[in-house]
Amino acid sequence: MDVLNALVAIANYVLIPGIAYGSQLALGALGVTLIYGILRFSNFAHGDTMAFGAMVTILFTWWFQSMGIHLGPLPTALLALPFGIAGTALLLLGTDRIVYRFYRAKRAAPVILVIVSMGVMFIMNGLVRFIIGPNEQRFADGARFIIKAREFKDMTGLREGLAIRTSQGITVLTAVIVVALLFWFLMRTRTGKSMRAYSDNEDLALLSGINPERVVTYTWLIVAALATVAGVLYGLDKSFKPFTYFQLLLPIFASAVVGGLGNPLGAIAGGFVVAFSEVTITYAWKKVLVYLLPDSLEPTGLVQLLSTDYKFAVSFGLLIVVLLFRPTGLFKGKAL
């Protein structure tokens, strides 16, 4: 019984939040890694692209809600998601046309593009705050829980509760679908193959007749979809506040780098590695150990490696360790 209680406690406080957070990071890191692989720069505006996508989706969600359109137990935001993606795609293509294309034509060094993307980041940041305001917005509706903690306790008779929120279930499911679609696209379709070719060797790809502008356009479209999905899932699961998306940039970049920049598989793995390091290192293991260990060995302290305040320090630490010892990341990506 104690072992079961310990397992449920781990699942409730570590596994389930970790998987949901990891999926959100993985989707974000996929966007960063695609831009790095194909357009060859680190896009600092990605966090705010997510915020913009989530914002458009929220505005459509509110509109649908006001018209009385609902998805039953599912959040209405899922219905608004395609519109959010379309809005973000327009923004990204517009940005590319106005800003990035100029630097691409000049074959600017990646470091210049990084700085340019920072400028874009501040503008998007301001745009989102200007439109929806800097405050927290709630847009989740539908059923909040798949399993409630109290119901789980009554059902199983265990002392520990297990809660799974609808948003967590949707996050994981959507992430799986999106990742499957992305890989099918990259591996099986002609456009996907041309994107990979462009990523591997730009000059060779040009020689074999691949239209670079077409590749760039498709990349931005996919990034818009990934960023919006990631942003909406994060907002549904946690809460939407423009500033927190800006802060997400660090764990997202950590995920992409840890996995290997430019490698989509690595981005997914990196997302989960970062999420689980953050959660397990800042979790207080006392409760689990009390269940597992005999009375005489019970810990008196909290058995917490780092206070939860240092969550971002974990991403930073991981980033530094990987860059020092394995600059190409866990999966073979491009060296920074």
Add this chain to the structure above:
Amino acid sequence: MKKLLMATTAVALMTATAVAAEEIKIGVELGFTGPIESLTPQMGAGAELAMKEVSDSGKLLDGATVTSVRADSTCIDAGAATAAAERLVTSDGIKGMMGADCSGVTGAILSNVAVPNGLVMISPSATSPALSTAEDNGLFFRTAPSDARQGQVMADIIMDHGIKTVALTYTNNDYGKGLADSFQSAYEKAGGTVTISAAHEDGKADYSAEVGALASAGGDMLVVAGYVDQGGSGIVRAALDSGAFDTFYFPDGMVSAKLEETFGSEIDGSMGDNPGTDSPGAAKYAELVGDAFDSSSPFSPESYDAAALIMLAMQAAGSSDPAAYKDKVMDVANAPGEQIFPGELGKALDILKNGGDIDYVGASAVELIGPGESAGNYREMVIKDGKITTVKYR
């Protein structure tokens, strides 16, 4: 030369009349600019209302009039606040100060200006526990309670419900940390156990990690010393979602209509407190103020009381000299004597003049304890059927 002589005579004459009916200046030093600039107009107006009431009655020190001299404490800039206070003392010649407002600048003015110049200060709103032990030569009082007091009240309420172990989380700033520390020491003194005292940062999207640590430490109840518009609500939401805690304790930063709105009956059985009183003083103050300004604005009643106490103490001492009346502040504020409510300052002056005793209750039910600070009045409440319900006042 003739003109100069005339002028001198005129000035001399004027001073002579001023001595007959003294004109007393009282400084009102509040943060008219800065983080609490939305509160200070009502605070200043409250203090000046008391001064006007006293001046109009003509009973203070045989017909003295009281005028207010405003100065900006900025709430945060100790240098600017000290300079402004210095100006009040040296160039305006104030006899007492209603202020300052924020704890930091109040401490700075106290040690740099009030103590060296022997000036009495009564702050309506500085709540830092550190001011209780500040070196003040008996010159500093406050009509606001120390945050340490709320910690004691929280410990009492939780103990009264027979809850012996709690987890504690606080917003990571001076307010949260001070309140958490004072609660923890009071609760542990009363025999309770705080399993964990963890800070949380405001403005984050997700508090599940913080709640994970709190849940792991365990406890029968979670004390959330935070803000309802900020991380406090996030903590409660995450704790409810993960089933970590069912009941909570909410200090003043958490008690608001938003709490009912956000959580409703999900937090039934939780309890809390916020400053409040069932004394009729507040209603009388509101009546006195009328439509002039918002009398329920935080610390506005306390400001009225602070100014009133200065003038009543002067009357009791028969002098506007701070060195003389500083010892009378506690006497007029506390029992024994006739209870005095807002609007009755004239009556109080009469009683004092005839050598009687008064117990100033005022707008905020003033009761000065210890080193001259308000005992504080708190409303104990529980959440019942999703509504905040008052249990009693303590």
